Amino acid sequence: MSPSRSPARFIRETVEDVRLVARGWRWGRRPLVPGSAEPFQPPKQQTVFPTAWARTPVANAVRDVVQRFGLAPLLRSTVRPQVAGLDVLTRVRPPVLFVANHSSHLDTPMILCTLPDEWRRKTTLAAAADYFFDTWWRATGSAMVFNTFPLERRGGTPSSTPGDLLDEGWNVVVYPEGTRSVDGWMGRFKMGAAWLAVEHKVPVVPIAIRGSYAAMPRGRSWPQPGRLPVRIRYGEPIWPAEDESPRSFAPRIRDAVARLLDEDHTTWWEATRRAARGETPDPAGPPVATWRRIWAQTAPPVSQRSRSVWR
Amino acid sequence: MSRPGFVLEVDDRTPPLIVHEGEGFRLEQFPIGTRVVYPPETLPGIADVDGAIRHALEHPENSEPLRALLRPGMRLTIAFDDVSLPLPPMQRPDIRQRVIEQVLTMAAEAGVDDVQLIAALALHRRMTPGELQYVLGERVYRSFAPSGLLYNHDAEDPDNLEFIGTTDQGEEVEINKRAATSDLLVYVNINLVPMDGGHKSVPIGLASYRSLRHHHNSHTMVHSRSFMDVEKSAMHHSAWRMGRLLAKHVKIFTIETTLNNHVFPAPYDFFNKREWEWSVRDQATMLAARRGLALAPPKLKRRIFQSIRAPYGVTGVHAGETEAVHEKTLKNVFRQQAVEVQGQSDVLIMGVPYLGPYNVGAPMNPILATCMGLGYFFNSYRGKPLVRKGGAVILYHPVPYEFSQLHHPSYVDFFEEVLAESTDPAVIEQRFEKQYATDPWYIHLYRTSYAYHGVHPFYMWYWAAHAMDHVGDVVWVGANRKTVQRMGFRAASTLADALEMVSDTVGRSPSLTYTHNPPHLIADVR
Numbered sequence: 001m002s003p004s005r006s007p008a009r010f011i012r013e014t015v016e017d018v019r020l021v022a023r024g025w026r027w028g029r030r031p032l033v034p035g036s037a038e039p040f041q042p043p044k045q046q047t048v049f050p051t052a053w054a055r056t057p058v059a060n061a062v063r064d065v066v067q068r069f070g071l072a073p074l075l076r077s078t079v080r081p082q083v084a085g086l087d088v089l090t091r092v093r094p095p096v097l098f099v100a101n102h103s104s105h106l107d108t109p110m111i112l113c114t115l116p117d118e119w120r121r122k123t124t125l126a127a128a129a130d131y132f133f134d135t136w137w138r139a140t141g142s143a144m145v146f147n148t149f150p151l152e153r154r155g156g157t158p159s160s161t162p163g164d165l166l167d168e169g170w171n172v173v174v175y176p177e178g179t180r181s182v183d184g185w186m187g188r189f190k191m192g193a194a195w196l197a198v199e200h201k202v203p204v205v206p207i208a209i210r211g212s213y214a215a216m217p218r219g220r221s222w223p224q225p226g227r228l229p230v231r232i233r234y235g236e237p238i239w240p241a242e243d244e245s246p247r248s249f250a251p252r253i254r255d256a257v258a259r260l261l262d263e264d265h266t267t268w269w270e271a272t273r274r275a276a277r278g279e280t281p282d283p284a285g286p287p288v289a290t291w292r293r294i295w296a297q298t299a300p301p302v303s304q305r306s307r308s309v310w311r
Numbered sequence: 312m313s314r315p316g317f318v319l320e321v322d323d324r325t326p327p328l329i330v331h332e333g334e335g336f337r338l339e340q341f342p343i344g345t346r347v348v349y350p351p352e353t354l355p356g357i358a359d360v361d362g363a364i365r366h367a368l369e370h371p372e373n374s375e376p377l378r379a380l381l382r383p384g385m386r387l388t389i390a391f392d393d394v395s396l397p398l399p400p401m402q403r404p405d406i407r408q409r410v411i412e413q414v415l416t417m418a419a420e421a422g423v424d425d426v427q428l429i430a431a432l433a434l435h436r437r438m439t440p441g442e443l444q445y446v447l448g449e450r451v452y453r454s455f456a457p458s459g460l461l462y463n464h465d466a467e468d469p470d471n472l473e474f475i476g477t478t479d480q481g482e483e484v485e486i487n488k489r490a491a492t493s494d495l496l497v498y499v500n501i502n503l504v505p506m507d508g509g510h511k512s513v514p515i516g517l518a519s520y521r522s523l524r525h526h527h528n529s530h531t532m533v534h535s536r537s538f539m540d541v542e543k544s545a546m547h548h549s550a551w552r553m554g555r556l557l558a559k560h561v562k563i564f565t566i567e568t569t570l571n572n573h574v575f576p577a578p579y580d581f582f583n584k585r586e587w588e589w590s591v592r593d594q595a596t597m598l599a600a601r602r603g604l605a606l607a608p609p610k611l612k613r614r615i616f617q618s619i620r621a622p623y624g625v626t627g628v629h630a631g632e633t634e635a636v637h638e639k640t641l642k643n644v645f646r647q648q649a650v651e652v653q654g655q656s657d658v659l660i661m662g663v664p665y666l667g668p669y670n671v672g673a674p675m676n677p678i679l680a681t682c683m684g685l686g687y688f689f690n691s692y693r694g695k696p697l698v699r700k701g702g703a704v705i706l707y708h709p710v711p712y713e714f715s716q717l718h719h720p721s722y723v724d725f726f727e728e729v730l731a732e733s734t735d736p737a738v739i740e741q742r743f744e745k746q747y748a749t750d751p752w753y754i755h756l757y758r759t760s761y762a763y764h765g766v767h768p769f770y771m772w773y774w775a776a777h778a779m780d781h782v783g784d785v786v787w788v789g790a791n792r793k794t795v796q797r798m799g800f801r802a803a804s805t806l807a808d809a810l811e812m813v814s815d816t817v818g819r820s821p822s823l824t825y826t827h828n829p830p831h832l833i834a835d836v837r
Contacts, residue, residue, distance in 0.1 A: 013602075020327055020338055033587050037317070
């Protein structure tokens with residue numbers, strides 16, 4: 001390596017080096033581990049990032065401004081949010097457990113920006129500790145803007161935070177799949193949400209989100225251009241029955257989300273009749289080739305009810 | 312808990328990887344599918360090193376405790392590894408100092424008066440007073456050096472060499488007279504790689520050319536597969552025969568030490584880490600280092616690299632009878648360096664760093680770069696080489712036409728005269744070795760200055776004999792074309808060019824393996 005004699009050459013090589021490092025180490029994006037190195041990664045440190053500060057009155061006030069005048073306009077400028085079923089919130093009182101299918105980073109802003117203000121201000125989110133709380137700056141930003149708290153999804157002792165928050169009157173958003181869908185279809189629901197609802201005796205409000213995978217699937221850090229529609233539908237709250245176990249309540253939650261997805265795809269009446277017949281389409285999708293599953297989910301959602309009734 | 316070494320398969324998630332190339336390094340984006348062999352992570356060092364030394368001396372392997380071997384009126388000689396170990400030199404205090412201080416303390420308590428210390432350097436250059444003081448510490452140096460009781464071994468001083476005898480294979484054993492005629496010879500080693508230590512210490516470190524030529528030759532090196540695998544190394548077999556003969560004549564108490572892989576201190580510690588685990592700070596430091604090196608004049612770069620002192624931890628101290636000790640030592644070395652690799656590849660890629668055993672305080676000349684790449688790194692395997700027979704080796708090093716006139720005078724002539732005639736180790740050995748080995752000027756420089764012996768460049772060339780015999784093509788990336796051409800190799804500007812050049816040998820889609828060292832690793836190739 002000969003010394004760079006000319007300043008221009010030195011600057012050019014410096015720019016090349018910085019570009020190489022920025023690309024190689026994915027500056028601004030999440031670093032990746034080579035596939036063959038994953039078995040040799042050290043276990044993550046089990047440190048719980050404190051988020052109580054993010055629920056203080058001052059932080060709540062700041063977040064309110066950020067969400068109303070920052071997040072919501074940004075969301076509307078990049079996608080076309082379409083919300084339905086908010087009237088269910090008039091029939092229930094906080095705290096509730098919002099449970100949604102999860103296929104995109106758009107899902108959280110979609111929920112927060114479509115909830116009525118008085119609900120949004122009292123809503124907090126369970127976020128993956130290993131993903132959103134792996135660095136201090138990501139953890140701080142996530143807790144500040146989205147009112148998240150860390151939830152360990154790799155086992156270990158169950159966190160007491162979501163239960164404590166429900167007891168304090170906060171609504172909690174949980175994605176029972178634990179991670180974003182890899183192909184847009186719904187995955188297996190874990191037991192955590194059902195356990196929380198049963199343990200703390202709170203209703204579950206199912207939420208179905210369609211189109212977020214098409215607008216911003218895994219791997220994208222910004223929505224697709226073209227303001228694609230993303231639909232969100234709130235469903236009727238469901239309560240765990242007296243002495244119902246989380247194991248039997250969990251399928252009911254999943255069925256509720258599945259039925260909501262069907263309802264959004266067709267109509268309330270059709271979905272209700274199909275549900276009565278036990279013919280609600282499986283939200284996990286058909287067992288076909290991966291590309292076909294992705295192909296189906298990358299099509300923007302079309303609502304049956306968008307047609308004019310006067311036609 | 313230190314993680315084991317492993318083989319990475321480069322995929323689209325893999326960032327560019329560090330490749331050492333002399334007094335610098337580059338980031339290389341290897342083709343998808345390239346195997347990259349990473350050494351195990353640094354093992355934790357022993358917390359109480361002095362306690363471990365004391366325990367080893369009090370409870371030796373297959374021997375009485377050192378204290379029981381010491382008595383008033385005896386002749387005690389302490390020999391120790393020279394400046395070629397460890398690499399880079401370790402931060403103070405050097406482990407040799409810590410061991411020797413305890414040995415001397417015991418000797419003083421036992422009333423031993425006749426003590427001499429000898430740097431066992433064979434045909435290497437002599438250690439400077441500064442280096443002796445750095446390695447042994449001020450106390451030892453001040454107590455012995457001024458009165459001439461701490462000195463360098465002189466393999467060309469006929470009055471101070473003792474002929475011991477001949478092995479059953481006809482190998483002559485001749486070593487330092489003072490060591491051979493002592494009541495007790497204590498040898499203090501640093502076993503950086505599996506090649507070191509055992510019977511390689513005394514019969515080679517304190518030997519003369521007459522003795523060394525029996526195993527330091529092209530035939531032995533071609534049949535040492537590898538010389539990092541003691542059991543399959545013809546060189547070690549010869550040294551072991553000599554050592555066993557020697558053990559019948561002089562009582563040897565061997566003290567061997569092993570170090571961990573903590574080679575690079577801050578701020579260069581990003582070299583010790585796996586690239587995808589670099590923090591933002593590591594990335595910034597690496598960028599600063601790269602751009603700083605691009606600006607730095609050559610002398611400053613050399614000073615920066617040569618001033619690196621490794622914060623090694625000590626992983627083991629064993630003392631006693633040589634072979635029993637060495638067995639334990641090797642276990643420690645392999646615990647730190649061994650990586651299992653499945654199968655050979657068509658191309659082996661290696662980055663040659665700034666430092667080898669023979670250029671401490673000097674530039675790495677073309678012969679030493681070859682010795683480091685095709686000698687040490689290529690031979691860092693057990694089982695079979697990482698590259699298939701007839702495959703290709705790609706090395707990274709600038710290979711400048713640069714020699715230290717102080718340390719390597721015979722290398723210049725070897726490069727200009729000998730390599731101009733032939734690059735075949737066997738031919739070179741037959742036609743030129745004796746002339747260089749007996750040249751009075753080189754002998755004079757070896758004995759009175761700080762020059763490697765006249766025959767030393769031949770040995771370095773033999774070191775690479777096995778690789779030259781095994782592979783079909785050698786290409787250096789980023790090298791001076793003229794110097795590598797003289798050595799019978801070719802130069803390429805980039806890895807892509809090098810792969811293009813070796814495509815005649817290994818085809819258009821060869822399997823590639825890159826060994827990510829330093830820190831040092833030994834590939835257990837299945």
